[in-house]
Amino acid sequence: MKKTKEVVIEKFLLFSALITILTTIGIVLVLAIEAFKFFREVSVFEFLTDTEWTPLFTKKRFGILPLLSGTFLTSIIAIAVALPIGLTIAIFLSEYAPRKFREYIKPSLEMLAAVPTVVYGFFALTVVTPFLQTIIPGMSGFNSLSAGIVMGIMIIPIISSLSEDALRAVPNSLREASYGMGSTRLQTAFKVTVPAASSGIVVSIILAISRAIGETMIVAIAAGQQPRLTMNPLVPVETLTAYIVQVSLGDVPHNSLEYRTIFAAGITLFIFTFILNNISHWIKNKYREKYD
Amino acid sequence: MNYRSETQELIMKKDTMDTPVETNETKKPKKDQEYKIITRNLDVFYGEFQALKNINMKILPYSVTALIGPSGCGKSTYLRVFNRMNDYIDDFRIEGDVIVDRKNIYTEKIEIEQLRKDVGMVFQKPNPFPKTIFENVAYGLRIQGVKDKHFINEKVESSLKQVTLWDEVKDNLKKNALALSGGQQQRLCIARTLAVEPEVILMDEPTSALDPISTGKIEELLFDLKNEYTIVIVTHNMQQAARVSDHTAFFYMGDLIEEGKTTQIFTKPSNKRTENYITGRFG
Amino acid sequence: MTSRKNRNNRLKDKIFSVWGIISTLIGLILLVIFIGDIIIEGIHRIDWDFLTGLPSRKPEIAGIFTAMMGTIWVLLLTAMISFPIGVAAGVYLEEYGKKGRLSKLLEINISNLAGVPSIIYGLLGLEIFARIMNLGSSILAGSMTLALLILPIIIVATRESIKAVPSSLKDASFALGATKWQTIYLQVLPASFGGILTGVILALSRAVGEAAPLIVVGALAYVPFAPKTPMDEFSVLPIQIFNWISRPQHGFITNAAAAIIILLVITFAMNGVAIYLRNKWQKKIKW
Numbered sequence: 004m005k006k007t008k009e010v011v012i013e014k015f016l017l018f019s020a021l022i023t024i025l026t027t028i029g030i031v032l033v034l035a036i037e038a039f040k041f042f043r044e045v046s047v048f049e050f051l052t053d054t055e056w057t058p059l060f061t062k063k064r065f066g067i068l069p070l071l072s073g074t075f076l077t078s079i080i081a082i083a084v085a086l087p088i089g090l091t092i093a094i095f096l097s098e099y100a101p102r103k104f105r106e107y108i109k110p111s112l113e114m115l116a117a118v119p120t121v122v123y124g125f126f127a128l129t130v131v132t133p134f135l136q137t138i139i140p141g142m143s144g145f146n147s148l149s150a151g152i153v154m155g156i157m158i159i160p161i162i163s164s165l166s167e168d169a170l171r172a173v174p175n176s177l178r179e180a181s182y183g184m185g186s187t188r189l190q191t192a193f194k195v196t197v198p199a200a201s202s203g204i205v206v207s208i209i210l211a212i213s214r215a216i217g218e219t220m221i222v223a224i225a226a227g228q229q230p231r232l233t234m235n236p237l238v239p240v241e242t243l244t245a246y247i248v249q250v251s252l253g254d255v256p257h258n259s260l261e262y263r264t265i266f267a268a269g270i271t272l273f274i275f276t277f278i279l280n281n282i283s284h285w286i287k288n289k290y291r292e293k294y295d
Numbered sequence: 296m297n298y299r300s301e302t303q304e305l306i307m308k309k310d311t312m313d314t315p316v317e318t319n320e321t322k323k324p325k326k327d328q329e330y331k332i333i334t335r336n337l338d339v340f341y342g343e344f345q346a347l348k349n350i351n352m353k354i355l356p357y358s359v360t361a362l363i364g365p366s367g368c369g370k371s372t373y374l375r376v377f378n379r380m381n382d383y384i385d386d387f388r389i390e391g392d393v394i395v396d397r398k399n400i401y402t403e404k405i406e407i408e409q410l411r412k413d414v415g416m417v418f419q420k421p422n423p424f425p426k427t428i429f430e431n432v433a434y435g436l437r438i439q440g441v442k443d444k445h446f447i448n449e450k451v452e453s454s455l456k457q458v459t460l461w462d463e464v465k466d467n468l469k470k471n472a473l474a475l476s477g478g479q480q481q482r483l484c485i486a487r488t489l490a491v492e493p494e495v496i497l498m499d500e501p502t503s504a505l506d507p508i509s510t511g512k513i514e515e516l517l518f519d520l521k522n523e524y525t526i527v528i529v530t531h532n533m534q535q536a537a538r539v540s541d542h543t544a545f546f547y548m549g550d551l552i553e554e555g556k557t558t559q560i561f562t563k564p565s566n567k568r569t570e571n572y573i574t575g576r577f578g
Numbered sequence: 579m580t581s582r583k584n585r586n587n588r589l590k591d592k593i594f595s596v597w598g599i600i601s602t603l604i605g606l607i608l609l610v611i612f613i614g615d616i617i618i619e620g621i622h623r624i625d626w627d628f629l630t631g632l633p634s635r636k637p638e639i640a641g642i643f644t645a646m647m648g649t650i651w652v653l654l655l656t657a658m659i660s661f662p663i664g665v666a667a668g669v670y671l672e673e674y675g676k677k678g679r680l681s682k683l684l685e686i687n688i689s690n691l692a693g694v695p696s697i698i699y700g701l702l703g704l705e706i707f708a709r710i711m712n713l714g715s716s717i718l719a720g721s722m723t724l725a726l727l728i729l730p731i732i733i734v735a736t737r738e739s740i741k742a743v744p745s746s747l748k749d750a751s752f753a754l755g756a757t758k759w760q761t762i763y764l765q766v767l768p769a770s771f772g773g774i775l776t777g778v779i780l781a782l783s784r785a786v787g788e789a790a791p792l793i794v795v796g797a798l799a800y801v802p803f804a805p806k807t808p809m810d811e812f813s814v815l816p817i818q819i820f821n822w823i824s825r826p827q828h829g830f831i832t833n834a835a836a837a838i839i840i841l842l843v844i845t846f847a848m849n850g851v852a853i854y855l856r857n858k859w860q861k862k863i864k865w
Contacts, residue, residue, distance in 0.1 A: 012759045013674055019666035020675065023688050023733070026726050030698060033705040088601045095598025108602055110853070115605050117849050119787025121816040122838050125823055126612045129619075129831060159605045185584075187591040210693070217695025219790035220816070224823055244697050244790065251700070251794045257709065265794075269701045273694070280693035284686070378753060385677060412755035422746035425769060435754040438764070484750070491754055 034273055037266030044260055050267065056230035056241075058264045059250070065264070067271055069230035073147065073240035074272075077222050078215040080151025080236060081158060085211055088155075089162025090204065096163070097170035098178075098192045109164065116160045124224030127153040132225065145227030145239035154221050161211045169203020170196055202290040206283045213279040217272065219244035243272045328397065331356040331495060331525040332377060337391035339372055341384065346372045348549045350391075354542070359517055359526045361540035361557065363533065365572065368546040370529050374497050377527065378414040379407055396494065412439070415493035419500040421480035423472035423487075428455075428464050431472045431483055435491035454486040458516060478509025485516065496520065498528040502535065514539050533573055537561050545569045613842070620835025628836060633800055633818075637829025642837050645818035647804035648717065648797070649786060649844075652814055655721035656728070656785050661778055664729050665767075668736025668774075673762055692730040699727045700794025708795055715796025718808040723791050728781035735777020739770035772859025776852045783848035787841065789816035815841045 042050070045065045053066025092112070096105045131149035136142050173196050181191040197204065219242075227239025228249050241249070247265045255261045327333060332354040339347035347369045354360050362370040375381045376393055379400065393400050400410055412435070423431050432451040441447060451468070455461040460482045464470070472483055481501060488496060502510040517539045520526060530536050536543055537557060544554035545566070553566045564570045631641015675681035703723030713719040743766050751761040767774075792814060799821035801813045813821075815837055822834035 009757055009759050013670075016666045016670035016674060019663045020670040020684050020733075022663055022726075023667060023684060023691060023729060026691060026702070026729070027687050029706055030694065030702050033702050034698075037705065088604060091594075091598055091601040095595070095602055099595050099598055100602075111606055112602075114846075114849070115609060117783065117845060118609070119789075119816055119841055119845060121787070121789050121819045121823070122612075122616075122842065125616070125819065125834060125838060128823060130612060130615055156605055156608055187587045189591040189594045190587065213693055217697065219695070219697045220820065223790075224820065244695065247697055247701070248790060248793055251704075251796070252799070266701060266705075269698055273698050276693060276695055276698075277690070280690055283693075284689065380749065380753065383752075408755040408757055410755075411753055416749075416753035418746060418749060418753075420746060422744075422750045424747065424750065424765060434751070434756075434764070438751075438754065438756045438760045487750075487754065 030273070034266055034270040037263050038270040041260070041263035041267040044263075045267075054232045056246075058261055059253075063260075065267075067243075067268070069232045070241060070243045070246055070268060071271070072232050072234065073222075073226065073230065074216055074242040074244070076234060076236060076240060077147045077151045077154060077226055077242055078212060080148060081154035081215040081218075082208070082212055084152050084155025085158045085162050086208060089159045089207075089211070090166055092159070092163035093166035093170055093204075093207075094192050094197065097167050098188055098196060109167075112160045112163060115157060118157070120157070120218065120220040121224070123153050123157050124150075124221045127221055127225035139237065142237045143227070143239050145225065145229075146237050147222075147226050147240050148236040150222045150224075150226035151236065153225065154215055154218055157218075157221070158211045158214050161214060162207045165207030165210065166200070166204045169200040169207070172203065173199045202286050206286050206290070209279050209283040209286075213276045213283075216279070217244065217276050219248060223248045243268045327353070327394075329356075330354060331396065332527070333392070333394040334376070335392040335394070337373075337376065337393060338389070339369070339376065339381070340386070340388040340390075342386035346549055347376075350551045352544060352551060352554055354525065354527060356525045357521055357523070358541040359521050359528060359539055360542045360544065361536035362527065362529045362544050362546060363531075363536050363572070364546035364552075366531075367548075369549045370544075370546045371499055373546065374499055374527060374529050375416075377495065377497055378411050378416055380411075380416065382407070412491045413493055414495040414497060415488035415491065416497040417481070417485050417488055417499065417501045420504045421477055421484050423475070423480050423483055425471065425473055427469050428472050428475070428483060429468040432487050432490050435487060439491070450490050454490040455483075457489050457520075458482040458486040459512070460486060476509070478505050478512060481505060481509065481513060482516070485513070489520075493524065495525045495527065498526065500529050500531060503531060510535075533561075533575070545572060547572070616835045616838050616842075620832055620837075620839050623832050623836035624839060628833075629840075632802065633813075637822075637825075637827055637833050640822075640830075640833055642815065642818055642840065644801045644804045645813045645815045645837070646840070648801065648812035649814045651717045651805055651808070651812060652721050652724065652792075653782060653786055655717060655808060656724045657778070657782055659722060660725035660728050660732055660781070663725070664732030664778070664781075665736050665774060667729070668733045668740065669762060669767075671733065672737045672740040673758070673766070688730050688733055692734070696727055696788055697790040697794060699723055700791030702726070703791060703795040713809070715798065715811055716809045717805055717812045720792045720795050720797055720812065720814075721808070723795050724785040724788060727788070727791060728785050731781040731784065732774075732778055735781070736770075736774050739773025739777070740766055742773065743769045772855055776856045776859070779848050779852040779855070783845050783852070786814075786848065787816055787845055789814070789820050793817060793820075815844075 050065055050067050052068070053064050054068055055064035055066050056069045057064045096108065100108070127149045131153055132142070132144060132146065135149055142148070177195050177199060178191055181195045186194070222242045223245040226242065226245060228241050228245060229239040230241040230246065231238065233240065246268050250261065250265045330353040334350050334352050337347055337350040338345060350373065362373060364370045372381065376389070377395060377400075381387045381389075389401055395410070395414060398405065424434060426434070429451055432454050433447050436447050436450060452461060455464065460479060463479060464475070472480065475483060502513050505513070514535065517526060517528070528540065540557045542554065543557040543560040545552045545560065547568055553560065553564060553569045560569065561573060564573065627639075628641050629646070630643050631639060632643055634640040671681060671684060675684065700723060703719055703726075707713050707719035707722050708715055747765050747769060748761055751765045756764070797817055798811055798813050799817055801811055805812045819834050819837045819841065822830040822837065
């Protein structure tokens with residue numbers, strides 16, 4: 004009686020854990036099946052090489068490149084903002100700041116990641132863009148620059164927090180050896196600590212990139228909804244995620260080619276983030292072995 | 296198989312050899328049935344590492360048996376064999392027989408929960424549950440499904456009285472057990488064990504985290520408890536083993552080096568290593 | 579020569595330390611500016627009519643009532659679905675499936691899921707819940723989608739909290755003859771409950787701010803009436819905000835700012851409760 008109860012409970016717990024596996028299988032199957040139906044009508048070659056993405060127009064073109072360029076442009080801008088700031092914060096907190104300061108500032112920085120992304124989108128559109136327009140005349144109301152900058156602010160805590168953990172894991176003996184030879188804290192940080200923690204820092208950057216690529220609402224609000232193959236940060240672009248939102252807001256009938264385009268965009272997005280996440284896991288595991 | 300009977304004979308022989316020393320002992324059990332716990336050819340492994348090597352030992356009921364030896368000698372592992380607390384350790388493997396109350400406890404048929412009710416355990420550091428004093432003692436009954444409030448109340452009271460804690464806590468049974476002093480906590484843990492009416496009580500260095508006065512109280516308790524229970528105690532403290540136990544077994548690097556009457560082990564040990572250890576030359 | 583070089587190095591060190599403080603504070607300062615800007619823009623718009631008003635084409639009379647109700651519905655349903663599953667999965671991984679290929683696979687899988695963009699969960703919910711399970715663009719479909727999204731966070735928080743329970747507590751319970759599940763239910767879960775609750779609240783606060791997956795599942799920007807059952811169509815605050823931001827009239831920007839204030843109050847309140855619980859729990863239980 005008691006034994007059966009124990010077994011039933013264990014089975015229930017196991018089933019709950021297996022739901023996570025089912026989720027992954029579900030994601031992969033849904034994306035793969037709908038994308039497969041999409042590629043029965045659109046050739047993979049056109050998808051990968053055509054420079055225009057106009058599935059919602061009468062003259063339909065299905066080149067993913069404009070959406071990819073929009074995604075990477077906003078992500079690059081975001082990393083360009085978040086990397087120097089995030090890394091500086093990490094070095095400052097681990098090598099310079101007093102313990103008390105660090106204890107208070109770290110949770111405050113996490114707040115940046117707790118703010119809903121629509122709120123960031125609002126900032127980008129109503130504060131950052133008008134401000135940048137006063138400096139850069141002729142800048143469009145929708146552009147990848149302000150979306151990217153705001154996204155960068157949002158992902159600062161990812162880089163600063165994970166990099167700081169990596170820096171603090173560096174044994175103190177290494178720092179002391181460097182100080183002992185008359186190095187300043189700055190020299191020690193950049194010549195000893197940062198190289199020693201490099202794999203952890205790389206992991207934090209990769210995770211930040213992955214987050215930027217998958218970010219949706221900021222770009223949907225502030226970067227515009229015009230697929231465009233460009234590296235100009237001042238004009239409207241569209242990202243993979245913003246495209247999915249754009250189609251979802253409209254009234255696209257199920258089982259239509261337009262409906263399937265969001266899964267084609269989705270699987271492209273999924274593949275990129277999946278690869279990035281796995282690279283970061285791989286580095287993390289290697290790094291863990293090194294320190295044990 | 297030959298080896299087994301040889302060692303058994305050896306132990307039998309040792310028992311008979313002991314006889315002249317125990318002149319004041321009137322009752323002298325010889326048959327296996329009269330022993331509470333018997334281990335035969337016991338090997339314990341953690342993965343590749345062998346923690347216990349071919350242990351053969353018999354433990355008498357209504358007595359205190361002390362297991363002594365330096366750290367890592369296997370005495371705690373041995374203690375935890377009797378209530379199968381090692382089962383949760385990865386790579387734990389056991390060979391040989393462990394018989395408690397004429398039942399081999401390492402068989403499929405044994406219900407592990409029942410075994411642990413019969414063979415209670417007190418740990419090195421007091422580990423009361425973060426609940427009230429009352430609920431700590433009642434826990435063992437509640438998990439058995441006892442609902443009778445009157446019975447639980449009585450059991451809690453009698454168990455706390457047995458460990459002489461009742462007078463100290465009777466007015467605040469609703470207080471969190473973690474608010475008690477270390478010594479009180481340990482007595483509470485003993486009371487908790489008594490409440491499920493065990494036959495055997497295993498104690499894993501129960502006083503090592505306590506001050507001398509609390510230690511004294513618990514040692515006194517052992518004298519009372521051994522009239523009703525079979526007690527096996529692991530201790531680092533030679534004086535404690537000498538004070539409280541009737542029998543002593545000395546372990547060294549996974550081997551049972553010597554066992555016998557405490558008076559004999561501490562006055563004329565037959566093995567050189569036992570002598571070195573109890574005189575404080577190593578350990 | 580050397581002394582000049584040393585002085586130079588020391589100067590660089592000083593400069594970096596100033597730059598460090600600026601960097602550390604810049605994000606927070608910008609956040610304060612943003613929030614200040616929003617409060618100035620939107621605070622005067624918040625009144626009883628705004629909170630209880632239905633959506634409208636005219637910004638002056640439009641309110642957030644339906645979106646607010648949608649958010650509350652989604653929050654409750656998401657909590658009800660994700661809490662038991664997430665805690666159960668965390669308990670399984672920490673207490674039952676410690677070794678073996680399956681648990682290794684589960685572990686890798688969960689950390690992978692944590693990195694999947696939220697909009698992908700939206701596509702999953704659209705196809706599986708809304709279409710195949712025929713739930714349509716209902717609150718239930720949206721909540722199930724968000725529940726899957728926050729499951730990895732809850733599982734990780736559960737595992738961390740259970741890991742912090744001292745093994746002596748489990749030993750004591752086992753030694754009294756408790757079964758594994760009795761030990762987990764009566765000792766491990768109560769002792770780790772504070773940590774688990776903190777993780778669940780943080781996860782839910784993330785769900786409250788999500789717009790993208792719900793848009794994909796089919797949540798609407800315009801819902802004339804507050805939802806009454808889990809099968810009703812719905813909107814949530816972030817979607818309402820998104821909708822107002824994309825309107826041209828300035829009145830809607832003011833509305834969006836006002837709605838953002840409400841959303842931020844909810845988010846920060848949840849984070850605050852979570853942090854308060856964590857601190858309280860850490861203080862209360864010391865072994």
